[in-house]
Amino acid sequence: MISVVQISSYDLEKMQAAVDRNFQLLGLDERIPREGKVTIKPNLLMKRRPEDGTTTHPALVEAIVRHLQGLGVSKITIADSPGGPYTRLALEGIYRASGMEEVARRTGAELNYDFGTVHVPHPDGTVCKAFDLITPIAEADFVISACKLKSHCMTGLSGGVKNLFGCIPGLTKPEFHWRYPAEKDFCGMLTDLCETVKPGITFVDAVVSMEGDGPSSGELRETGMTLCGENPFELDLLLTKVIGRSPEEIPLVDCARERGLCPASAEEITLCGDALKVFSDFKMPKSRTVDFISSIPRPLRGICQPLIQQFLTPRPKVILSRCVGCGKCAESCPAHAIAIVEKKACIDRSKCIRCYCCHEMCPIHAIEVKRSRLLKL
Ligand code: SF4
Numbered sequence: 001m002i003s004v005v006q007i008s009s010y011d012l013e014k015m016q017a018a019v020d021r022n023f024q025l026l027g028l029d030e031r032i033p034r035e036g037k038v039t040i041k042p043n044l045l046m047k048r049r050p051e052d053g054t055t056t057h058p059a060l061v062e063a064i065v066r067h068l069q070g071l072g073v074s075k076i077t078i079a080d081s082p083g084g085p086y087t088r089l090a091l092e093g094i095y096r097a098s099g100m101e102e103v104a105r106r107t108g109a110e111l112n113y114d115f116g117t118v119h120v121p122h123p124d125g126t127v128c129k130a131f132d133l134i135t136p137i138a139e140a141d142f143v144i145s146a147c148k149l150k151s152h153c154m155t156g157l158s159g160g161v162k163n164l165f166g167c168i169p170g171l172t173k174p175e176f177h178w179r180y181p182a183e184k185d186f187c188g189m190l191t192d193l194c195e196t197v198k199p200g201i202t203f204v205d206a207v208v209s210m211e212g213d214g215p216s217s218g219e220l221r222e223t224g225m226t227l228c229g230e231n232p233f234e235l236d237l238l239l240t241k242v243i244g245r246s247p248e249e250i251p252l253v254d255c256a257r258e259r260g261l262c263p264a265s266a267e268e269i270t271l272c273g274d275a276l277k278v279f280s281d282f283k284m285p286k287s288r289t290v291d292f293i294s295s296i297p298r299p300l301r302g303i304c305q306p307l308i309q310q311f312l313t314p315r316p317k318v319i320l321s322r323c324v325g326c327g328k329c330a331e332s333c334p335a336h337a338i339a340i341v342e343k344k345a346c347i348d349r350s351k352c353i354r355c356y357c358c359h360e361m362c363p364i365h366a367i368e369v370k371r372s373r374l375l376k377l
């Protein structure tokens, strides 16, 4: 079951009422361990302000913290491993910019500065059978994921499942792109990761969402809702409906359906609370506007895929007039395809695996996703 609460702004009082109502609609208070450690995992992708719409809004995180404190929970940690290095310096800047520092100051919740990891086996994993998770996630008695509704260049959707990629420490994340360059394998790995982390509750910040070239270079869209559920796969399936897509178009959701982790259709999900809003004109990233592979007969896909990857898959392109040569794209490139030459990023196309991490991590939108000229004929 998923709860939907309509809300028109990030006003703290309204957000508190929305979060309290989500908890009440689903009867979630009993699920919270009063004595244990509860970790809230927002999406803090990069150093952005709340109004940029890239990160989970601090009002949602604050309302969750206050609800937990109202239940008597005292050990509450806010933790994420954003893109880029997982260091105190990087985290301090992100906590400050995203508003999490202020949430911690006002509520007394702890901000994570433990940079350790714990090896967590997942023997039933289909693609990946173990993960090194950041300590506050691995050692939590209960994890609450607080994600942001965004389009995503690689996975189509950034929701409950994709948010958990931030449970992998810092620059280990690009390694996963390198290990699983095929979209299907990468989504399979994220599904395994979600089953390993097992968040008890997932909240979705869909008050203002990001459409177009998400998860960091898209446009803001007022969608006016918070959603909540216990099954992140089911929530993501419902989000595909919110953004007017079919589950087949979102590989992450398709993977969960194939494994039986959520119903086949969003119509089978039981909803409670307010009416669900649907945005059938929600813009998708340029990287996902063409799907040749699914129109090719399955036996031929193996032969055609490398050619399509090389010539037709949208590719990252540096906007030289904007690039300041900071190197953040090179740092996050799993294929080591980017060099900084004369203070400008330069992409070696022959090495690029089209993961779009560079596009995601460039702080000033200096990398665009360019469609092939052949597609414009
Ligand atoms: S493309 Fe962006 S991230 Fe890369 S060096 Fe230029 S400004 Fe920095």
Ligand code: SF4
Pocket: 316, 329, 332, 333, 334, 335, 336, 337, 338, 347, 351, 352, 353, 354, 355, 356, 357, 358, 359
């Ligand atoms: S250049 Fe960009 S899209 Fe290509 S592999 Fe590197 S990070 Fe991924």
